[in-house]
Amino acid sequence: MIDQEMLVKPDPEDGRLYQVVGGIDHEGKPVEAAVINERPLTIFLNGREIVTAMTIGDHPEYLALGYLLNQNMLRPDDEVRAVDYDAEIETVVVRTTRQTDYEEKLKKKIQTSGCAMGTVFGDVMEKFETVTLDSQARFHTSWLYGLQKAINTMPSLYLKTGAIHGCVLCEQDRPLIYMEDVGRHNAMDKIAGYMFRHGLTTTGKSLYTTGRLTSEMVIKTVQMGIPVLLSRSGFTAWGVDLARKAGLTLIGRAKGKRFVALAGTERIVFDADPTQAHDEPGHLSRKGSRDDE
Template identity: 65%
Template sequence: MGTRHRDEGVTMAERPLVVPNPNDPRLTRRLKGLDQDRQPVLSDVVVERPLTLYLNGQEIVTMMTIGDYPECLAVGYLLNQNMLLAGDRISGIDYDEEVETVVVRTERVTNYEQKLSRKVLTSGCAQGTLFGDVLEKFREVKLDRTAVLHTRWLKTLLREIGTLPSLYLVAGAIHGCALCAGDAVILYMEDVGRHNAVDKIAGYMFLNGIAPHDKIFYTTGRLTSEMVIKTVQMQIPILISRSGVTAWGVELAERAGLTLIGRARGRRFLVLAGSERVIFDADAGEDAGA
């Protein structure tokens, strides 16, 4: 297994839409409880499970995750921590559900003992981490200046994301992230931590050769510094959330030339960085007033 070709010239209609499977019995559990009227009820809750990631025999991290798309999560985590490089060739990915481990093997010899000692605890739920050299690489990334977001796309995307199969609708306690091209959703991933959902998408993109330069990233979670850094690491030029933003997230977005849009709900949104990519045409076209 190796690096795939980028997807220039491939239409998104040719790619299958990847979404969570709310009917997967491994992802939720039905528990007994009492409601506000002290009546017994059965409620679906999300199952968290540990997943220990190894890179070429070296233990990297143990993540708490819902357990779907473990290979994508592993590869995306390594990419977003600069432990897996864009030119690396993956020789194998071994996932063992019984012992809750995933091993990524590369042709390049790796040793991250020193790097692993430089962790930064982030504001991400489920205690996300970044390593010391991530911000150094962040400063080197150049995002595509020709990418655009038509505001008429935004309403379509938000409506489509709201109708996708979702664990959140079944059990809550979940964050969702989507990769979009124009007004179409390509991938939608969920997990207990939004950083896990981001990493799943990063891993899927790498394994399937999806180019990032013209894509749009959407998340249900707040736009913190961690979310901005990961999006820039993935070289996606536009980041949207239905939630709010942090001041450092905006500052980092401005430094990187990332278009940052928060509080996107219905017709409302707030552009806080990179407004030059936004084409305000929501009132144009036959769908804009629907």
């Protein structure tokens, strides 16, 4: 039922995204392990090279669009004439009708804490500070418990290989779009690109991520206009501070029946008995490795 309702879901059987490598285990016995592939993708905007990101290589068009949107280099009302992907030279060219001002934005580029070459530009805060999130939106704890079960048990590259992050666009207790990549910011950008390309609204939506709730993830969520951000991992202080300033509901450490909300708590509706939720032992996840990387 979940698969029928989802617009995009992980494809752990796509052999282009991973490879099997031989090695030995802790007892010195031969083993084989699936390891994720990562490759460069260079993004151009109207003929100008913007950035080269490391990615697993799926959904390159959505990644390019979402990246440019979340860096405030594309506006939501921009008309995109074409998105051209060349697999041989690993490039995506986004072409717009309006002349963009990306050259000035490139001068303000700074490095952030996002893994796998996450970048943010100095003026993204201009858009962040003008966004008004839906104050009437509500998020039910029953939805959280349903999402955790659906997402954590769904076949994915994470379960197959580890070393990867996932982000999920959700509607109430249903996952809609599940993207994975070596960087959580890439997975988020793919969702933003899909929403832009297909005209999806943010009404009734939330975002789930497997990674830390950092400033970058909060900024991207707010810029996308989504009022709720969830994670099974923890927080950074700046991420919490920005979420509070923006009125974003920020829920972390969501494992089993437990969670902690540090911002936007007025949106949370406690409609489920936590004693009835499936609990997880301790603070460890897949194969005993910590999932807050």
